[in-house]
Amino acid sequence: MSAAASHAASSHAHGSVAAAPRNAILDEVAPAHLPRATLVESQRSLGWVTDKICGIIEGKTPRWWWLLFIISCCVASFTVAGITYLVATGVGVWGHANPVNWAWDIVNFVFWIGIGHAGTLISAILCLLRQKWRTSINRAAEAMTIFAVCCAGIFPVFHIGRVWFAWFLFPLPNYNDIWQNYRSPLEWDVFAVSTYGTVSVLFWYVGLIPDLAILRDRFLAAGNKLRAALYGFFAMGWRGSNRHWSNYEMAYLHAARALGAHDRVVRLCRVAAPWLAHHDLPALLRRGRDFLRLRHGLNADAAAARRLRHARSHHAVSHRLYV
């Protein structure tokens, strides 16, 4: 489906615009057809672009980069120091209390997930909408997503009272035969964030494969065998054949779709939870099941559906966007 069509679908989902008759004024003013902007000007060849981009990696890392890197490391070391103090002393240093048991930890988590979603939006959704200009920024956006997910992951992990037992959250076989509580939204947060992280990495990595292959070839040509071997390992034997490209495009699109779909789930969790928690406890308790029913098209309890109306509208909009 083209980008225009998906726009129409999304408009339809919102209700009224698509159904309205075309405004007569549009025929009258006859808006001009604007050509798409040229993405690479001056008729540069692909080789020139490749040289330009690979030059960044092949050249010497400038001094200012190291300087900024060290400054960034210093700033990031606050995290290490803060977490060390937190774990050594107790979650009490975060200022929570009863009944406000979560505060900046959940805010920071959602903040970083939001940053991650921005990267996903830029990269995956522009990809699905066939916006070719995205290739100039997608790598940075995807990297941002991955780092943001890493940052987001810190907060749910370290907000718990006994972080050294965080592995209790994962369904690992154990002698006591205790399993996780799959009705807990928090457990699903664990799965959601880890899935999001995994898919983000996959998406980033799949997109990277042809570029890794180019770097492999160039380092091989330059005689740097170690780097060539490393890039070669990660390039997974990419040869740029038609079949490779065909598989690549399918994989990339699937990864993009998975990411987009996941984005939706996380957003639904985040959006729905506070509203329900504040307003209707039983609905919160039923949320897990209702949500599954909705997703599977079953006729859920009417009251619960009403409560989830807010969430479902999200579902409908985004669903059409991706098809």
Add this chain to the structure above:
Amino acid sequence: MKRIFNHPAPSEQELANGPRYWRSLDELASTPGFKAQLEREFPEGASTLEGVDRRGFMKIMAASFALGGVGLAGCRRPEAHILPYGKSVEGVIPGLPLYFASAMPVRKGAVPILAETHQGRPTKIEGNPGYSAYKGGNNAFVQASVLDLYDPDRSTTSTVDGTAVSQAAINDLLAGLGQSAAANGGAGLAILAGQSSSPTRAGLVAKLRKKYPKAIWAEYEPVQDEVPLSAARAAFGRDVKPIYQFGKARRILSIDADFFHAEAHSLYYIREFTKGRKVVKKDDPMNRLYSVESAFSLVGAMADHRLRLASSHMLAFAAALAGKVTGTSDFAPLAQGLDFKDRDAWLDACAADLLAHKGECLIVAGAHLPPPVHAIVYALNYALGNIGKTLDFVALPEDEAAPASLTALTKAIDAGSVETLLILGGNPAYDAPADLGFAEKLGRVPQVIRYGYYVDETSQLARTHIHAAHYLESWGDARTSDGTVVPVQPMILPLFNGLTEIELLARLLGEAESDPYTLVYQTITALAGAQSEAAAQQAFKQFLHDGFLADSAYAKADVRFNAAGLAPFFALVSAPPELSPDNLEVRFTFDAKVEDGRYANNGWLQECPDPVTKIAWDNAILVSPRLGKHLGIDPQGSLLQVARKEVANFKQGKEQAFIGEVTLNGVTVRGPLHIQPGLSNYTIVLPLGYGRRVSGRVGKGVGHDFYPLRTTSGLGFATGATLRVTKELYALANTQEHWSMEGREIVREENFKEDGTTDLGFVNKFGIESHAPANLGEGNSVAELAALPPEERAARQAVFAVNTPRGQSLYEHPDFTGTHQWGMSIDLNTCIGCNACIIACQAENNIPIVGKDQVLRGREMHWVRLDRYYSDGNIEAAAFGGPGNKEIPEDPQVSLQPISCMQCETAPCEIVCPVNATVHDDEGLNTMAYNRCIGTRYCANNCPYKVRRFNFFDWNDRAIDELYLGPLGKSGMPELVKMVQNPDVSVRMRGVMEKCTYCVQRIQQAKIRQKVKAGASGAVVIPDGDIKVACQEVCPVDGVAFGNLKDPNSAVSKAKTREQDYALLGYLNIRPRTTYLGKLRNPNPAMPDYAAMPFSRTEYEKKNHPPHPEGAHGHDAPHGHGEHATTMGTSADRAATGYALNALKTGGAA
């Protein structure tokens, strides 16, 4: 009871050295054996065991503890009864507690207790249920007393000029004192003691007075908790003490008497009073309580009619009432100057009500009030025919000569006639009346010897300090307030070898026998009238077993009222002062947490919020809303405020109180100002007991000291004070930020109707549940269940306890398959809010304290919380801006509600825990697997009652002032504090969630007991009443029922089938296993402040059913509110109830 074992006779060596353990390295280092041990290659006992008896072995064990820097041996039973477990002591099963009867002495009374000991280590105090007056009920002070035993800050050694001295040196000192006193008849010797009811001490004091006739024996207690004898002497011509029989009284008038807390024998009064509040059927009688008070006490909170009146006006009030009751004008001159709103109507209606219940009513006056008030109250009770019915008098033992007063002692010091002053207990340097200047005068006494449990203000001024033993490590005796003789048994050998008071006195007297056990034995067997030694032994054994001496209460005295005796009293009375912001009355009360200051170093009590102000770790100058407004300290409101103006300025949940300065007679004290609704307008309340200058780590410098204002002429209250507000702010750790129920149906209340028309099912006819769909399935909505006859309801309840109907839930709920189904019922109608359950729970479940700073952050750990709500009926339907919302109520009604985990059947906390750390067991308990908990706190977020408590820091392992230091601070619980922990309950580490689990350890022990008993018979069902959970056991009003819901005949099932039974937030369909019985008030329709509905109910109706002018939403329309109409009472009083709210009379008096 404790068994008497045949001990091997001590060897000569033992007799020479004394059977003592080493208490310190210093002491140990001075013995040659220690030096020898130091040179040994192998640890102690490796070869010395040979030929060494058990005591020798214990010594070596003690030495090894001392070497390890521990300083204490672990398990230390009282020496007179100790036996090695190698011989398998009968009755001792390692791991199971033993209970011994004892008593906690309190001034002129005592609370009989059962002390739970684990291998010779007392961990928990229970009331002695055999003592029929208290039936096992006790209070927060008794519960917390066990913590004092293990207080790391207690005095551990006797000192002279700050240098530790041995016990032998102290014994020599006392013997020397005795010898010199014997030589000169005691001239120059003065002894100042606290009050005591011990017959042994009384005997020793009598001996002392005989032997040293010139010595001064003085007694002083800052708290006056018994009615002054002079009133009885005037009214009846003899020294008799009143014992109130609240259980027989149907009308009670309390004149500034806080008989729930401040009066001696209050546990009996609480119990008897609430007997008259147990309304099970609608034609059951209910007593009516009128309370006239200046401060806001729990009695005022319980009152059906409460009149705010300054303490200095109480005499005029009593006189005015006496005039109305007796119909004579004898009292008219005394009643001059009495003024309050609707004065005559109030007095007329109250007097009429009392007169209508002659012989069935009771008037009590606070012990702090001057004798003339008590004299009038005696006259009133006499006129109402109450004497001998609701008011008994007991004769005090004849031999008790009155001790000298502190004033007399001070005069003797001034005269220079005191050479040696021996201060036994108390803390007069801190709490003596300020005008005596006692602390300064101590410096003029050449030799001051202090015997005390703590090194405190008084010890600092004494050259010699003798360290005392705790009552749990002492042999002694005492009498309860009604005179019953009770034993004080040691549960453990004195941890620091402290001295008991009777041993000290015996040594001072140079008695041949100074062993307190023998002294007590002699006293008791004499009191029991045993003829032979065998009978004496048997009587003593029985005494220790029962925990009291049967029929030893003071004899009832036959009194004859003599009106003429009162005249001299009244001649001295002057008219009450007119109070204003420039002439304030100061009322001194004893803090609900630290009492007169003696519990200042007890962390459990410090952290237990005051039942009315809800302030922990502090006291405050309490001012009335009107005075607060006058001073400009009333809160201005905030965005977070829901509807009502609050009673305090809260910033981020922390009460920011202005510091005020109270000046009285030229003396100024400072303290934070807290607005307290319900105070008399120009009375400021100063709770005493805080601001200790010398105390332990917990109590030092906490709160503010108001003793400097207290003089001998104004021990209870004084007038002429002024109050100035400074700009300084002070944070108060207030645990309840919001005080209004905002018209929600949290505590459900109804007025009792004496004609038997009370609708006890009112609880289920309002609130969201009354409209909610049937959560338990078709035909089982709250309204439908409420309409069923009790038997049918009981039957369904038993079914629901086992089957968990799905109702309209999406989830299927697993059925509960356990043998028992636990449940609890709390009677709000009898709950007086005394805090005992909070501390009992803390003691039973190893709940840590967190300190003021953490309470300010809202992290207190109490599993039971006592919510206190104010309501005045003036809430407006529109949340903001209604005129009634702009003022702090002056005459609120108080509703109290204890809340702990409700053990919801469909618990919301369980669903959200990602790691299954909180799960249900098959008996309906919402259990906590502490080892599985990783501390996500999701459960606490999802708990609608907010009863889960999180260990934000390592409360147990870190000092409360070093929580933020993390690993840099000291780690580890002090050895002494470790000993107070209940070994049946895990001590939780940081990062773990905790909460009430219905004392699951007690349930498990009962189950094991029952299984052992059942054997092959398979009768494993625990009989009802076999398990008492900690809060239930301590409750002085029996307000908590706990047991098996599967058994329709259990006490809890019966309580739950009562019509008043309701579930808090029941509409959430979480099916709490703890439910409440609705509260009843019994106002008198003839009173001017009568309101047809409790104020909280008025607020509910105003909020949920605001009147509609056109009747568009009228209640006659059939739209589902029909059931409400029935709750509004008969059509006759409808006009005054639901929808003609402007007709409500909510007037009050100032």
